[in-house]
Amino acid sequence: MRRGISIAAAVTVVALAATACGGSDDKADGKPKDPKDVSGTITYWDTSDAATEAPTYKALIKQFEAKYPKIKVNYQSVPFTDVEQKFKSAAKSGKGAPDVVRTDVGxxxxYASLGYIAPLDGTAALKNTSDFSTGAMNTAKFNGKTYGVPSVTDTLGLLYNKDLLKKAGLAKPPATWDEFIADAxxxxxxTGAYGTYVNPDSYFLLPLLYSNGADMADPSAKKITVSDSSAVTALTTAKKIYDEASMKVDFANAYQNMQTAFKNGKVAMLIQGPWSVSDDLTGSAFKGKEANLGYAPVPAGAGGKAQAPTGGHNLAVYQGSGxxxxxxxxxQFMTSTESQITIAEKTGTLPTRTSAYTTAVTSNAKIAGFKPILEKTARPRVALPQVGSLFTPLQQNxxxxxxxxxxxxxGLDATAKQFQTLLPGYSIG
Known part of the structure; x- marks a missing residue:
């Protein structure tokens, strides 16, 4: 189904714009409003892990309320898997949407194209933006405006079992996909262990596409590129990895089985993100021996460059907030350097501000491992409102x-044809 602005959604956008204009403003009589005079109650939807991360965010909210006693925050924990549809439904209807939402950068x-979130340029939300990493800041922009403030960031890298590579006589992790297959x-x-476990989720296919000079689409040319020659090369490599280097994949429960096999030493290398590390360290291969977990960039492809998608979460403000x-x-408070340092130290997530990478923060092995990977290989996903929808037909094929x-x-030709229903006006090039 096409993800675009329906008539109902367009009406909602107009209503939201009117609500936003009629609500509070960043300025009064042409002068900036004094933060000490700001009052009211706001609702915040937090998608962080309710058990391991939410307590840190709740503690920061108490600090915010102490700093701004006239503002109260209604904190609500919303599962990451539920928030997209829940927010879109509430924003479209104009009922029940939060004032601030933690949203996946993708x-x-x-959200911006539908008019659900407010542009933040010139507001108090954006402060000291030069301190944000370029990659993280790019995820918050759409059509020349800034619609979010980067909170935490991540990317995909190559996690590996150092002991298994050493037993196999391998001095370093593979730098190319050909080396990856050979090393596996x-x-x-x-060693008897498998080289890898292919994750059939299409998001994890992006490093192969990117490193071979491919992508799903080219907005500037209005072309669908998922079936071009570079994409064929990428998928041919992916198929070779699956056939020659991977443990047998249980497609019904791939992610959990992949994690179990890696953390218990049955698989030596995974394309994974920093979110998996806490789970990895509970397995027999790494529990009590965290140093056995290695971090490296994703391998490079025929294009000669290793690249992986920039992930993470931004804070966005609902356009219709009163x-x-x-x-x-x-x-602004929740994305400040001080808050990001606290979040990184307590949760192990990677900051988006360069100033937040203190000695204490980088003493965390996961953050220290992924920081250079982010700097070296992370790149934004194609900036299309429909990008989230494109992953479904790509994954199916x-x-x-x-x-x-x-x-x-x-398979790629079929994907390209399905993309055309989601990207009206795009040709297959």
Whole structure:
């Protein structure tokens, strides 16, 4: 189904704009409003892990309320898997949407195109923006405006079991996909463990596409590129990894089985993100021996460059909020250097501000491991409102390719045709 602005949504956008203009403003009589005079109650939807991360955010909210006693924050924990549809439904209807939402960076363009979130340029929400990493800041922009403030960031890298690589006689992790396949075979032959476990989720296919000079689409040319020759090369490599280097994949429960196999030493290398490390360290291969977990960039492809998608979360302000001033101040506070340092130290997530990478923060092995990977390989996903929808047909056909039910070319051709229903006016190039 096409993700665009329906008639109902367009009406909602007009209503939201009117609400926003009629609510509080960042200025009064042409002068900036004094933060000490800002008052009201705002609702914040937090998608961080309710058990391990939410307590840190709740503690920061208490600090915010102490600093701004006239502002109260209604904290609500919303599961990451539920927040997209819940927020869009509330924003479209104009009922029940939060004033501030923690959102996946991949959803910014869609929310902005629908008029659900407010542009933040010139507001109190954006302060000291030069301190944000370029990659993180780019995830918050759409059509020349800034719609979010980067909170935490991540990317995909190559996690590996140092002991298994050493037993296989490998002095370093693979730097190319060809080396990745060759090393996986060596590991299996010399240790009995599998080289890798292919994650059939299409998001984890992006490093292969990017490193071969491919992508899903080209907005500047209005072309669908997911079936071009570079994409065929990428998927051919992915199929070869699956056939020659991977443990057998249980497609019904791939992620959990992949994690279990890696953390217990049955698989030596994974393309994964920093969110998995806490789980990795509970397995027999790494529990009590954290130093055995290695971090490296994703391998490079035929394009000669290793690249992976920039991930993470931004804070966005609802366009229809009746308390914009308070929302801006809250967003600024929660993304400040001081708050990011606290979040990084307590949760192990990676900051988006360069100033937040203190000695204490980088003493965390996960943060120290992924920081250079972010700087070296992370790049934004294609900036399209429909980008989230594109992953579904890509994944469906990717699975068919891996399972042998479709050739690489026919699978990608089918994906490109499905993309055309989601990207009106785009040609297959």
């Amino acid at each position: 959803l910014m363009a869609e 075979k060596t590991i299996k032959k010399k 308390n914009l001033d308070a929302s801006y101040l809250f967003t 990717y699975v068919k390719i891996l399972q042998g039910d479709s050739s690489v070319k026919s």
